[in-house]
Amino acid sequence: MAPYDLASSLGPVAYALVFGAIGFGFGAALEMGGFGDTRKLAGQFYFKDMTVLKVMFTGIAVAAVLVAFASSFGLLDMSRVFVNPTYLWPGILGGLIMGVGFVIGGFCPGTSLVAASTLKIDGMVFLLGALLGVWLFGETVGSFQPFWLSSYMGRFTLPDWLGLPVGVTVLLVVVMALFLFWAGDLAQQHFGEGKPWNEVRRVPGRGTLAFAGALVAASLVLVGHGQPTPEAKFALLGPEVRRSVEERGIFVDPAEVVALRKDIGVKVVILDLRDETEFNLFHIGESRRISLSELDTPARLKALLDQPPSTVTFLVGNGEAAAFTAWKHLIAQGVPNLYVIDGGMNRWLERYPVDGCVAERVGATDGRDGQAWRFLYATGSSQPAAWPELPVSRSFRSPCAAPEGEAHAGANHAARSWPAYAYTKRVKLKSKAAVKGGCG
């Protein structure tokens, strides 16, 4: 399923050619639209020539419809598409600065490339200026780094913000664009062509109306069809995902989890899917309890998606079934570096047992979702088994030992160490998107 991982599937020359070809189409489209002529670009700010507005918002609307279509019909995995992360205030300030530069210089960076390529001297000079500006930014950004990194909202889309389905949002974008075109066209007839307001043509031509109708119809199809559910998306994922499940590549031995918890280069997050009672009886240190339905909320999902790239997330249940269901659900939505703890909490407690007077074994540890250990009281994460990566504290008193004073001193403090279990390494840290669009 698209998009494709070009960096690993293509040689360096083919890789460069693909991007070159996309750039070629981009440059040609801009040139054909008239973006190489500074007067056309500047004209829009005086309502004389609304070409730029029309070309640009047509481009956005058409691409938005096509992207949503491809995603809706299972051709494009949106979770692997780069969505420009929102840094709200630096973005707005940058936009305000650029607006001034646009009016003074008469280009934006992309259009100046096209102007320069058709030998417009003003385009070349603008380009030189842009390089100067980019350099100045690099030299000065260090002095206002906190602002530049502020108001970070991660991957934040209009559907998330408005709480609307993707199809409805696309329809709104299309309707807004069409309204802009219509209003812009009226303004252009008046200010650009000098027609008095009462002679301005208010109904667009037949071709334009047909085009507008097609965009609206396509958006309505999107509203009707909707976006695929996580389950449907999982079914569409490639054979490599299915293979890694079959080869148990996603099930990580508790011993590897413990080893990673010791690794300062990796942030380990453990999400515990059991119910609250089971969680209170025993859980792994610093794990968080979360139910499958909670994982479904956009805020939770976003938090998982926005974790630093060195994060490995483990799902754990009593056995494997519940955790595997959650894994499928989240992996389909693009959560990176996500694994299931092999055999679940039951296997964990088999490897790192608690004392016999705290819990007793009542079931099998074969990966099924029942509780294999019955705890006599709630221990939370107070047992050494919750922190196998730590050297067992000398002060830990086994609750099974005789009370102080009755036995001779030191018997309670028997050193305990866990065996070094052999395991097959499963976790491979992967960073998310390789291609970040033009803003890289």
Added chain:
Amino acid sequence: MNTNQQPRPYVNPYVAGTLLGVVLFASIFVTGGGLGASAAMSRVQTGVLDLFAPGHVDRVAYFAEMAGGTRNPWAHYAIYMLVGTILGGFVSGLVNRRVKLETRKGPRISVPARLGFALLGGAIMGYGARMARGCTSGQALSGGAVLSVGSWAFALAIFASAYAVAWFFRRLWN
């Protein structure tokens, strides 16, 4: 370069826009990312700086990320796209007889003044584009198509600011 022939007219804006949208979609579909120009400019600038002052590049975090140490700022998809964009613009201009060494400007301004303002405007644009982590193409166009909130806020800010100051610079263009 066909200077004796009239340039062909520009295509209908909705046709050009649809073409632009299809190219943008193709980019997102195939590569997972949209179009852009300013990131590549930033790399060109850093690459040039690296030729003259590699030590400085290594010391400034913003530059070092692109060209610090043994990193090569040129071997990057944004650069390939930049080369393609220039070629695409040139070929389209050639076919449509619009490749001509000239300066485009408003009717009431001299060529040197136009070029001075182009340099100044370019510098402001370049600065703002890096502040906003992308230009009109990389943020407004590409981010707009994937419905990023920040990209839409950015696009609104550009147009709001440009319309707000346009009156003060009307002599440049009218």
